[in-house]
Amino acid sequence: MIKLAGSLQTGNSDWLFKQVELELYSGGWTCLLGPSGVGKTTILRLLAGLETHGTFKGELKTQTCSYMAQQDLLLPWLNVIGNVTLGAKLRGEKIDQERAKALIEQVGLSEHATKFPRQLSGGMRQRVSLARTLMEDQDLVLLDEPFSALDAKKRADMQELAHELLSGKTVMLVTHDPAEAARLGDKNEIMDATGIQQMPAKKKKTILAPEAAETLKLQSNLLVALRKEAA
Amino acid sequence: MNRLGWIILSCCFAIGLWQALVTLTGVPHFILPAPKQVLDTLIKSHELIAWHALITISEVLIGLALGALLGALTALHLMVSATSRRLLMPILVFSQAIPVFALAPVLTLWLGYGIWSKVFMAVLITYFPVASNFLDGLRGTDKGFLDLATTMRAGRWQTLLQIRLPAALPSLASGLKLAAVYAPIGAIIGEWVGASDGLGYLMLLANGRAKIDLMFASLFVLATFTVLLHSVISYFANWLTRRAKGETKELLENA
Numbered sequence: 476m477i478k479l480a481g482s483l484q485t486g487n488s489d490w491l492f493k494q495v496e497l498e499l500y501s502g503g504w505t506c507l508l509g510p511s512g513v514g515k516t517t518i519l520r521l522l523a524g525l526e527t528h529g530t531f532k533g534e535l536k537t538q539t540c541s542y543m544a545q546q547d548l549l550l551p552w553l554n555v556i557g558n559v560t561l562g563a564k565l566r567g568e569k570i571d572q573e574r575a576k577a578l579i580e581q582v583g584l585s586e587h588a589t590k591f592p593r594q595l596s597g598g599m600r601q602r603v604s605l606a607r608t609l610m611e612d613q614d615l616v617l618l619d620e621p622f623s624a625l626d627a628k629k630r631a632d633m634q635e636l637a638h639e640l641l642s643g644k645t646v647m648l649v650t651h652d653p654a655e656a657a658r659l660g661d662k663n664e665i666m667d668a669t670g671i672q673q674m675p676a677k678k679k680k681t682i683l684a685p686e687a688a689e690t691l692k693l694q695s696n697l698l699v700a701l702r703k704e705a706a
Numbered sequence: 707m708n709r710l711g712w713i714i715l716s717c718c719f720a721i722g723l724w725q726a727l728v729t730l731t732g733v734p735h736f737i738l739p740a741p742k743q744v745l746d747t748l749i750k751s752h753e754l755i756a757w758h759a760l761i762t763i764s765e766v767l768i769g770l771a772l773g774a775l776l777g778a779l780t781a782l783h784l785m786v787s788a789t790s791r792r793l794l795m796p797i798l799v800f801s802q803a804i805p806v807f808a809l810a811p812v813l814t815l816w817l818g819y820g821i822w823s824k825v826f827m828a829v830l831i832t833y834f835p836v837a838s839n840f841l842d843g844l845r846g847t848d849k850g851f852l853d854l855a856t857t858m859r860a861g862r863w864q865t866l867l868q869i870r871l872p873a874a875l876p877s878l879a880s881g882l883k884l885a886a887v888y889a890p891i892g893a894i895i896g897e898w899v900g901a902s903d904g905l906g907y908l909m910l911l912a913n914g915r916a917k918i919d920l921m922f923a924s925l926f927v928l929a930t931f932t933v934l935l936h937s938v939i940s941y942f943a944n945w946l947t948r949r950a951k952g953e954t955k956e957l958l959e960n961a
């Protein structure tokens with residue numbers, strides 16, 4: 476059970492959040508939405524065991540994870556294959572080249588496998604970063620806006636790919652896209668200055684079609700809630 | 707016209723200026739020799755000059771190699787050991803306040819008139835720019851890359867060798883470029899203070915005996931060598947930088 480409950484103090488009398496409670500959906504997808512700058516990435520960093528700009532007080536139950544940051548963080552001196560296999564290299568483990576190649580193919584970058592990050596577009600870079608995250612075989616997967624730079628078709632494809640490859644894992648997805656949360660989230664949460672609120676989510680564990688009635692219903696629901704926060 | 711063409715043209719221009727100065731002012735040849743005279747001396751005394759040049763070039767190359775190696779190792783060591791960093795950084799910075807000129811006589815006293823006192827001067831003068839540039843690069847690694855390494859459970863050494871080190875190559879490269887400029891200065895200072903071989907020694911000797919043409923010929927050889935050295939090191943340094951930024955076609959080992 477992955478859980479976070481507490482406050483993050485960022486100065487003498489400043490808090491990023493005072494009382495936040497979040498419990499991830501075990502073996503499925505939890506989606507976190509909320510206005511820019513509210514602290515979504517910070518929550519993700521706490522769950523990833525990384526340092527934040529404040530002091531966290533409260534309860535934090537987490538485990539080793541595979542973390543895809545909001546920036547693609549591709550190493551410029553390694554080509555696509557080198558970046559995708561980075562984890563094993565950093566741990567001095569044997570590198571599964573076959574699996575890396577298969578993943579690169581699945582994210583649609585076979586033809587670019589030996590290119591360097593500098594030679595790729597923003598969306599291509601994001602897919603390399605996604606492949607690298609999927610390459611890490613961890614039970615907890617934290618994704619910070621992983622599809623934000625993709626075109627509509629690629630985005631839908633990659634959502635389906637990630638959902639398929641991460642089945643059975645506990646996934647937390649930070650996103651600004653209500654449609655994405657509607658399709659993927661087994662549990663949807665909206666974060667605002669006052670805390671985190673749970674929202675309705677799909678009932679079955681399978682990914683919803685983007686055009687399904689249920690998706691559209693959930694999506695508009697989330698959108699209304701998000702617009703209310705802003706007001 | 708290409709780059710080489712411009713370089714040749716600019717050399718011709720400089721020589722033309724020099725010749726014009728000599729002709730127009732009618733300055734005596736023992737004050738400022740004409741280009742042709744220097745060329746004649748260069749040809750006539752090429753064996754003498756080559757011998758002394760060989761000594762100086764060895765001093766510079768050995769000094770540069772040792773200085774760069776020690777500098778790079780120091781940076782790596784200071785990167786991993788916070789204790790060493792706190793202990794040694796002030797000493798290193800303070801040591802830079804000592805002009806190397808002032809050290810040259812002592813080095814000659816300790817290491818003798820042979821090449822080692824000059825090599826040591828070159829090491830001293832190249833060591834710091836390499837160490838400090840490289841260390842800055844190693845410590846300035848993008849936080850995001852380090853976070854990535856943390857979540858991937860990379861060990862300290864793997865992080866150093868596979869993340870910090872490649873990310874710091876451009877900084878190491880700028881340190882090396884500086885070192886390539888400084889190394890000949892170190893060696894020449896050493897030769898001026900006390901030597902019986904080397905271009906610095908030959909220049910002093912020629913000057914003392916009013917053989918200004920020989921002095922200029924030696925100076926010309928020294929300058930040519932310095933420019934060549936700088937070009938070669940710059941080429942290597944720029945290649946390192948491009949490689950670290952993924953701008954080269956060559957593939958790195960993907961193991």
Ligand SMILES: Nc1ncnc2c1ncn2[C@@H]1O[C@H](COP(=O)(O)OP(=O)(O)OP(=O)(O)O)[C@@H](O)[C@H]1O
Binds near residue numbers: 515516
């Ligand atoms: N390293 C830092 N130092 C100081 N303040 C920071 C730092 N990182 C984030 N903040 C602040 O913390 C707040 C939350 O940042 P965070 O990155 O978690 O937002 P976010 O919800 O992920 O936003 P976005 O949707 O734009 O990515 C912001 O107000 C930001 O200014």
Ligand SMILES: [Mg+2]
Binds near residue numbers: 515516517545
């Ligand atoms: Mg964010």
